[in-house]
Every structure is written in structure tokens, then in C-alpha cells.
């Protein structure tokens with residue numbers, strides 16, 4: 645078996661450490677690659693999972709970060725996104741991996757995250773109240789350019805049905821805009837015509853995307869889903885930048 649990231653052979657021996665400390669075994673990637681990924685842990689923002697260890701205290705408001713505080717203060721956005729869970733810190737190693745995955749089309753890379761994505765999902769949701777899975781869509785133009793939607797590839801790792809119920813129109817890159825411009829411009833997301841919209845009523849929805857940066861994309865997508873009156877809208881993202 646070879647590491648999906650560096651292609652070196654993986655030591656298959658399961659150590660005592662794994663058996664007794666129940667630390668997860670990640671057979672998709674080698675120990676060296678695994679050690680370069682920084683899992684988010686410890687105290688973090690209750691809404692966006694930003695680690696507080698890297699955030700100066702003046703940007704914290706009790707259990708939420710300053711950004712989330714501003715979102716929640718804005719009546720138009722209060723409670724739109726119940727909670728985002730990010731798995732890794734967006735460090736240089738992950739940045740490079742995601743660039744390889746998204747822009748250079750190395751689609752196999754996504755499989756390296758299978759164990760992490762699945763176990764985070766199990767931690768977040770109980771078997772009895774599984775959410776509807778909605779990957780953040782790409783615009784048709786971007787999808788054509790890239791050949792696949794990275795959010796959809798991540799969602800497929802869960803091996804559960806996927807509800808592609810959002811569409812996205814082509815817009816400029818959000819990161820080039822100021823916060824005010826981002827918030828006040830029209831959302832690029834639209835809900836598709838559904839035959840059975842009532843099935844989402846009072847049920848949880850889980851948005852999937854690769855990165856949580858400003859939180860604008862996920863909140864706009866969440867807002868497009870609110871006519872379905874879901875119980876809550878969560879998001880699972882691979883990285884928190």
C-alpha cells in the first residue's frame with residue numbers, strides 16, 4: 645500500500661499505540677504526510693471552529709470569534725449557519741495539496757482525506773438524525789474549466805446520498821472584494837425546483853466545501869436553503885483558513 649500523497653510505501657503494522665490509545669489509523673497516507681496535516685483541536689469558535697489558540701483575545705467574544713460575532717449581530721444573517729466544522733488548519737502543506745487537487749486536477753488526492761472526513765461526520769451526527777448532504781456547487785463555467793466539483797468529491801467520501809439542490813451563477817472571486825461588498829452583493833446561489841421540498845422541513849442539512857475562509861460563501865448557500873425550513877444548517881469543511 646502506498647501513500648496517496650507522497651507515494652511512498654505505508655508501514656502497515658498497527659502499533660500498540662493505535663490499539664490502546666485508540667488514535668485513528670489513517671491508512672490512506674503515510675505517517676510523515678499525516679504529521680504535516682494540522683488537525684484543529686482545543687478551544688475554538690462555537691460557530692466557525694476557528695482555533696482560539698491562534699486568535700488574539702481581542703478578536704474573541706466569549707465563545708465566538710469576532711467575525712462570527714459580526715455575522716450574528718446582523719439581523720439579516722443571525723443563525724443562518726448553525727455551525728461550521730473544519731478538520732484541518734489551512735497550512736502550507738494543505739494549501740499545496742488543495743491546489744494540486746483543485747487546479748491541477750489530481751483528483752485522487754481527495755481519497756487521502758477519507759478517514760478524517762468520515763470520522764468527523766460520525767462525531768457531528770447521530771445515526772438517527774443524519775443530515776441531508778448538500779455540496780457547495782460550482783458555476784457551470786467553473787465546473788467546465790475544472791472538470792469536477794471539489795466539494796462534491798469530498799461529499800462522496802461519506803458514502804451517503806447527496807442532494808445537489810443548489811445552483812450557482814458565475815461571479816467574480818469573492819476574496820478580491822471587501823467584506824461589505826461581499827455581504828451586500830447578491831448571493832450567487834439558488835435553490836432548484838424541488839418536487840418534495842417538505843422532506844427537508846425540520847431536518848438538518850450539511851453543506852460541504854473544501855475551505856472556510858470568510859464564511860460568506862457558506863452563509864449565502866445556507867440562506868438559499870432557508871425556504872426549506874430545515875432544523876439547522878451545518879457545514880463541514882476540510883480546512884479553516
Ligand SMILES: [Zn+2]
Nearest residue numbers: 647650674677
Ligand atoms: Zn506520504
Ligand SMILES: [Zn+2]
Nearest residue numbers: 689692709712
Ligand atoms: Zn467564528
